[in-house]
Amino acid sequence: MTTSPSDDHVRARARSFDAAAVLYGANRPGYPAELFDAVEELAGRPLDGARVADVGAGTGIASALLEARGARVVGVEPGDGMAAEFRRARPGIPLVRGDGDRLPLADGSVDLLTYAQAWHWTDPARSVPEARRVLRPGGALALWWNDLDVSVPWIDAQDRRVAALFSAEPGIAPRGLPAELPFTTREVRWSRRIPLDTHLANLASHSAFLVLGPGVAGEFFDAERALLLGRFPDGTVTEEYVTTLCLART
Template sequence: MTASSRTTRAHSFNAAAAQYAANRPSYPPALFDTIEELAGRPLAGAVVADVGAGTGIATSLLAARGADVVAVEPGEGMAAEFRRAHPGIPIVRGNGNALPLATDAADFLTYAQAWHWTDTARAVPEALRVLRPGGALALWWNTSALDVPWIDAQTVRIGRHFGTDKVVDRNGSGVRTALADPSGRLRFTHRRVRWSRHVPVDTHLANIGSHSIFLVHGEERATAFLTEEREHLLSVFPDGIVEETYVVELLVATNS
């Protein structure tokens, strides 16, 4: 992905912030247990900056774990939705390439579905600057469980419709770890956390429709796919309730 297309896709979420907030999946408690295990410290009482916070799905869960959390979000639309949904959590505008945070300010830096929007040549030094000694950088992504036949088939259909391929999802943690810090300055530990949720077919369609690949190709092209996809889904889930299965790909590195 070029820098220009990455920026376009990152900004595409602002117009769909409410759809994103209402339909995107959350994260399981086991993810945060694993983050604490790998970081060697609890989230409770820790100073956490959640970068690329979006509408606050992960930020609110970090706060619920007892963290003293601040959100960092570049997008106007996403930040507005965040403030509406989470008025008690502070949020500042900014991004991982130039964090609006003091040096040695945080015990944790977290990026939920967001690190891939950064320029790692800038984001890695910024993370190391902001993290306190012994602090932890935690990156994670909800990825589709491609060993589930209907999910794999849907992924192929999306790629065929838009003329792309979900390369990172298909190549897994090795590629994702290499992309996380090509400089090799960070020593990541990788874990996977598998979980699932049951949602109405309309929620599932709105969820996938909030992905950047749909947003940047325009409403007409997205609607054409989603209309046809409904029929595929109802053939697998005739009761209209879809079981979405995810594998959270988690990378944690400490500032030692």
């Protein structure tokens, strides 16, 4: 039986990023160019010149990549720590404070509303009407997630160890897509070759580990480092990703 997380638990995990913003910004992966190609194709317009609001922008990883494609981006971020790191790392990109359930944006003001790794923190009963409100006619809502590719044996084995660690831990709400919006889904596969310590720091920046506490988390990562060094003695790993894009035009 699946256990539903309490509201307090979800809020604690959402707030956990603020104390780890530097860790998050330094070690989380970016997104491949093919993802933004797919966004343009499904949205029916180029990113160049588009008015884009990147919601749950965090440290600005997606915001910066959207801006590099020529989009006029504003980040929307609720967390104090994440917002501070966004402003430090991306001083040229405007940032406003808010979240997807209460967007601090004018009606019909954006061509594209993006959620990179962030839609699952919203309440769709609020975030869907807010998306409809701020998008111009013909605009698009784009949601995407990076997931390590569990078809790769060593990644699958690590995923099983993580699942065993959190066997009694209620998860965050699933990534359900609102049925009232006509989403189209695409998958993009890509990889990055990084030091083992970066891989472990990336894993440590996820909310489940951030609220776990240093003792148990430290033991887990010490064991992971030893195990993975046995498989990757040069201390370098290739993270294989599946990025899932879900886009709906209004």
